[in-house]
Amino acid sequence: MPVIDYKTALNQAFAEELTRDESVFLIGEEVAQYNGAYKVTKGLWERFGSKRVIDTPISEAAFLGLGVGAAMMGLRPVVELMFWSFAYVGFDQIINNAGCVRYMSGGLINVPMVIRGPANGGTNVGATHSHTPENFLANTPGLKVVAPATPYDAKGLMIASIRDNDTVCFMENTLLYGETGEVPEGSYTIPLGVADIKREGTDVSFVAHGRAVLTALAAAERLEAEHGISAEVVDLRSIRPLDEETILHSIAKTHRVVLIDENKPFCGVSAQIAAMIAEKAFDQLDAPVLRVTALDAPAIYSMPLEKIQLPTSERIIAKALTLF
């Protein structure tokens, strides 16, 4: 199987869907002639032309709303945000229009749109460019939220998201764009709402999404090698819909859990998972549910400090050891 990087996997997904379905179009800042700020859409404008791959002015509210309006009319827009941090100037369009119009119309309308872009800290660009709004988005019934960690998952989930008939917020990560992995050629889908066990284990469950999955995997390797503790790594992949069963099944096996989350702790994704575990798996637990999240302050610029602000293997291992 070919080994490609995450951004190329996404690029393949777009090419597959642009070819398959005339109603799919890509739109956003620098997605066409510039090939994407992070080259995720490289070559697609040349191949598919200006009707299907569209550069926009810097007007997030306008092109997010354009996507919603076009999707209401049956098109399938894939809207790129150069950073998910920039969604905040167009949040009304995402929350009120994409998220609520189906409900407020009593089901007369649906919005088959993908909103995508990187949502991560760790690149020393300061607080304004380092937001991880998956928790805000997942807090809006009507929206779906996915956060793939690997190239394979990125391609399969992107194709599934474009074909989904609801709005999917697709959280990428600039630090993952260059990560490589095996990815089949051609088209395949990974259903939303299905988590993936990225590493089998018996003693403790690590539950994570996005890049935190890779951090959790690294921590699990060291925990086994240095402490003889076997950690299972559950990759959520999809945040809403959420695969609660796979999480609960893992905890029923390990009886201990650490939630790892690059999101901030207050009402973050891991807070929702912790509440779910408390409600549904209390009797399975041999120890408290613990979390390793981003340290609770705006993203700091300073290079060595931002490294420790996000979850690290060291913090995960230290936290896991307190459970035994």
Add this chain to the structure above:
Amino acid sequence: MTTADSTQAEKSKKSTSSCVSTQAVINLTLTPEQKIKALADMWRIRRFEQQALKFYNQDKIAGFLHLYIGQESIAVAAASLMNGQDEMITAYRDHGHALAVGMSMEECMAELFGKATGCSKGKGGSMHFFAPDKHYWGGHGIVGGQVPLGLGLAFALKYKKIPACALCFLGDGAVNQGPVSESLNFASLFELPLVIIIENNGYSMGTSLERSSSIQHYLAQRAEGFDMAWGLANGSNYYELRAKLHEAMERARSESKPFLLEVATYRYYGHSIADANAKKYRSAEEIENYKANHDPIILWQKQLLEEKLLTEESITAIDEAAKKEAAASVAFAEASPWPDPESIFSDVYYEVDQDSEAGRTGAHFFSDRV
């Protein structure tokens, strides 16, 4: 006369004279039946909303109620020009547009009453009426938030090569929202078939135009900043309004160019019925002046009398029919059931509603069920 009042009056004078508009081809081809239907549609909107007001005051209707009374000619004129493929979207003052495109009073009144038979099954309320089958896309609550959606409707028409236009309505207050300016630039840059109609009733809630806009006289003049054509119309003159709208719509359809049309109009009630200051930020004289001298329905009725298309008797019959229909819609709404509590969880996700594989995979809801 207040400044806002004189501004509106001046705009009426600045716009094309009714003589020219009457002779516009689009009006010359109007049949007597179409002219009378326009009058009937305006009365239907007014009588519907008067019933809504009555039952709002009896606590049968909750939330906000933004009345269109005084502005009826605009939605009616626009709807009369839609070609079966044109699209329409508006803000929260949406009852008039809904009725004008052909939604029934019953489904609209039932929605106001929060009943299961409402156009949005009681899930949207006054500000959120939709009828995609009639090319009517709402009904949107956040000021200016519908304008990027209108941009998307126009974009989709062009993308699908449909020779039609999107009509996007907003109020005078909304022109100050950032996404509106973004959308004007976008529509002009991408040459989208979008007709943006500012229904300028002089007040953004309680703030008069002179206190909210740096450009005082012509809000539509902002189009110049985006290299977009613009114009003015008098909402009290049905022929003129219709001719101006037609011109803008034809341009959008045939040349795929946007147009910003400002229509001078006036609302008789407050921003919403919850607007306690409705009679404080403007004088009683100002309101009475509009009712007496600028009412779009009365003036259109007068016009049709002059054209000998109506008699006093037929006017009474049209109005009585509207009143009867409005009263019947209340009876329908009152007799209708409340939505089933289970319905709280439907119409959130398309895939869940369809019970598709995607809708059955993973947890979509996280609270207790009813």
